[in-house]
Amino acid sequence: MLSRRDFLKLVVKGAVLGNFYQLISPPLAEAVAAGEVKKLPVVMIETGTCTGDSISLDNIWTPTFSDILTNITDWRYDWTMMQAQGDAAYQVLQETYEKMPNEYILIVQGSMIQRDGGHYNHVAYENGKLVTGLELVRRLGLKAKYVVAIGHCATYGGPVAGYPNPTQSTGVQNILPERRVINVSGCPAHPDWIMGTLLHLALYGEPELEKYGRPKLFYGETIHNRCPRRRYYDQGIFATEIGQKECLFRVGCKGPVTYADCPIRRWNDHINWPIGCNTPCIGCTEPGYPDLMSPFTVHLPDIPFPGGTKVNTDAIGLGVLGLTSIAITGHVATSLYKGRIQKNLLRTSVKAQHRPAVKKVKTFHQYRLKKT
Amino acid sequence: MKHHVKLRKPLVKQLKKGNVKGTIVQSQPIWVRIFHWGFATSLIVVILTGLQLHKPASFLALNFSKVLTAHLVFGWFSMGFLAIRIADALIRRDDSLIPKIQDLKHFPQLMAYYFFLRSSPPPARKYNSGQLLIYFSWFLLFLLASFLGLTSYWQGEHLIWVWRLIGGFQVLRWTKFIITIYFLATIPVHIYLSLTEDISRLQAMVTGYERKPSPNNR
Ligand code: HEM
Numbered sequence: 001m002l003s004r005r006d007f008l009k010l011v012v013k014g015a016v017l018g019n020f021y022q023l024i025s026p027p028l029a030e031a032v033a034a035g036e037v038k039k040l041p042v043v044m045i046e047t048g049t050c051t052g053d054s055i056s057l058d059n060i061w062t063p064t065f066s067d068i069l070t071n072i073t074d075w076r077y078d079w080t081m082m083q084a085q086g087d088a089a090y091q092v093l094q095e096t097y098e099k100m101p102n103e104y105i106l107i108v109q110g111s112m113i114q115r116d117g118g119h120y121n122h123v124a125y126e127n128g129k130l131v132t133g134l135e136l137v138r139r140l141g142l143k144a145k146y147v148v149a150i151g152h153c154a155t156y157g158g159p160v161a162g163y164p165n166p167t168q169s170t171g172v173q174n175i176l177p178e179r180r181v182i183n184v185s186g187c188p189a190h191p192d193w194i195m196g197t198l199l200h201l202a203l204y205g206e207p208e209l210e211k212y213g214r215p216k217l218f219y220g221e222t223i224h225n226r227c228p229r230r231r232y233y234d235q236g237i238f239a240t241e242i243g244q245k246e247c248l249f250r251v252g253c254k255g256p257v258t259y260a261d262c263p264i265r266r267w268n269d270h271i272n273w274p275i276g277c278n279t280p281c282i283g284c285t286e287p288g289y290p291d292l293m294s295p296f297t298v299h300l301p302d303i304p305f306p307g308g309t310k311v312n313t314d315a316i317g318l319g320v321l322g323l324t325s326i327a328i329t330g331h332v333a334t335s336l337y338k339g340r341i342q343k344n345l346l347r348t349s350v351k352a353q354h355r356p357a358v359k360k361v362k363t364f365h366q367y368r369l370k371k372t
Numbered sequence: 373m374k375h376h377v378k379l380r381k382p383l384v385k386q387l388k389k390g391n392v393k394g395t396i397v398q399s400q401p402i403w404v405r406i407f408h409w410g411f412a413t414s415l416i417v418v419i420l421t422g423l424q425l426h427k428p429a430s431f432l433a434l435n436f437s438k439v440l441t442a443h444l445v446f447g448w449f450s451m452g453f454l455a456i457r458i459a460d461a462l463i464r465r466d467d468s469l470i471p472k473i474q475d476l477k478h479f480p481q482l483m484a485y486y487f488f489l490r491s492s493p494p495p496a497r498k499y500n501s502g503q504l505l506i507y508f509s510w511f512l513l514f515l516l517a518s519f520l521g522l523t524s525y526w527q528g529e530h531l532i533w534v535w536r537l538i539g540g541f542q543v544l545r546w547t548k549f550i551i552t553i554y555f556l557a558t559i560p561v562h563i564y565l566s567l568t569e570d571i572s573r574l575q576a577m578v579t580g581y582e583r584k585p586s587p588n589n590r
């Protein structure tokens with residue numbers, strides 16, 4: 001079987017060449033066929049989501065997504081992919097929950113909607129009762145072998161939790177403090193990040209996680225550190241408009257504050273990525289996105305004020321400095337008018353008028369030996 | 373008539389003293405002066421490079437990796453100068469920079485003076501209540517900014533709890549930016565008042581000695 005070392009190498013190599021699955025699936029399928037690894041039972045719950053991560057996952061090109069679903073994983077419950085519906089489908093989920101505790105992987109897509117007991121988000125109908133996403137995720141999460149949150153909504157709340165967050169949405173980790181949630185963030189998450197994490201779970205268990213619970217193998221380095229335009233940044237050559245070919249820092253690139261491997265992995269089967277087509281990274285993998293990352297074209301987030309207005313940070317800075325200069329100018333003028341400055345300067349600098357007199361108190365005579 | 377008498381040193385000193393209204397006192401020991409000017413220069417470099425890191429001015433076309441290096445190097449310098457001042461304060465048991473309730477009680481009167489409602493400032497220890505508030509806030513905010521700076525410098529290798537506490541890189545940089553704005557708003561006030569209130573105290577920051585006006589001269 002593939003060693004973990006080789007696997008990690010393939011993760012990078014596959015990113016650079018854009019054929020991660022081509023590289024990874026033959027040894028993996030062999031291992032599954034030889035019974036060295038069990039197929040991963042996976043269930044996916046969608047809560048407050050746009051299903052973007054499913055669409056992104058579907059972007060796995062070679063081999064096709066269905067190959068992975070059937071040969072390498074045991075994809076049991078997933079609204080977007082499953083063909084059964086209604087009770088028949090839900091039965092599978094129940095079975096997995098009851099018969100495979102500590103075996104299945106729970107994938108959550110979408111934010112946890114907490115307002116009014118979670119009743120703005122129903123995900124199932126059970127014995128004549130609506131089940132909230134909050135409840136189902138907690139129930140399944142407590143018995144899952146691993147809990148994987150995919151996409152920014154499930155990891156840190158995402159756009160659903162954006163200001164002013166009327167539904168009080170949040171990420172899975174916050175409602176499941178008992179478990180360590182593996183955060184595969186991104187808006188959407190890259191198919192390689194999702195599938196790579198799942199494969200790592202199947203083959204070697206939990207991957208090493210970084211400070212916000214994301215697998216280090218994909219989120220270990222900032223965009224900025226591996227950006228092909230880094231040399232422009234280092235030399236201070238900046239694009240002044242979106243669409244130019246220099247470093248996009250001045251037009252709001254969040255690469256310096258964002259951890260992901262997009263510069264080498266790229267998107268849509270390695271075709272391109274934002275900076276490759278001259279638009280800034282918007283920081284979609286970081287906690288706080290989108291509020292902390294928007295406006296996408298400036299560097300720092302706007303400051304929300306009560307009442308719903310937002311003010312640009314730079315404007316506040318300039319405003320404060322403007323007020324200070326006005327205040328000082330006003331004070332100088334008043335002080336001059338009132339004579340305070342003149343008085344202070346005289347009081348603290350002028351020497352006394354009188355000249356001290358010296359009187360001779362003693363005369364010293366110096367005696368020296370005569371030369372003979 | 374010119375005298376070419378050679379006077380002995382103590383006499384010259386006495387003469388000079390007699391020549392000045394009020395009394396000359398030492399007010400700023402050498403380490404305080406070293407700290408003040410060293411810290412001021414380093415901090416200005418830190419702040420200007422920080423602003424450049426925040427939003428590069430294209431017309432300057434500075435080499436950006438050098439800007440970051442300058443920011444870091446002078447960041448370390450300013451922390452070093454602050455460490456000198458702290459050590460100095462501990463050795464001399466100097467609490468002149470720590471605001472006390474007694475000082476703050478005079479704050480309204482001081483404000484009345486600054487707004488021309490009083491003709492003279494209230495009595496104070498070495499520094500008045502306004503100065504104490506500004507200096508002490510600088511001390512705290514400098515420590516905070518440096519700490520956040522170190523956190524981003526280590527990129528999550530150390531001090532991971534700070535990342536989690538503050539809520540990510542963006543908030544970290546945002547906080548540093550706001551602190552920078554505070555510095556930029558208060559430093560000019562500091563310079564303005566030190567130039568116009570008591571120029572001999574500015575002199576003291578250079579030579580160490582300050583002239584206290586004699587009481588009947590106020
Ligand atoms: C009073 C002290 C300091 C002030 C006022 C200050 C100010 C700033 C400002 C305004 C920025 C730009 C942030 C932005 O808007 O994007 C910045 C960036 C930075 N500062 Fe400081 N800074 C201080 C001390 C330090 C120290 C002591 C260090 C490290 C030893 C440090 C390390 C950094 C780093 C690494 C960055 C770049 C952030 C990044 O992109 O990684 N700073 N600083």
Ligand code: SF4
Pocket residue numbers: 223224225227228229230231233246247248249253254255256275281
């Ligand atoms: S384009 Fe963005 S990520 Fe690339 S060097 Fe510039 S700031 Fe960094």
Ligand code: SF4
Pocket residue numbers: 186187223258259260262273274275281282283284285
């Ligand atoms: S380049 Fe930035 S915004 Fe785009 S996917 Fe990567 S992390 Fe997200």
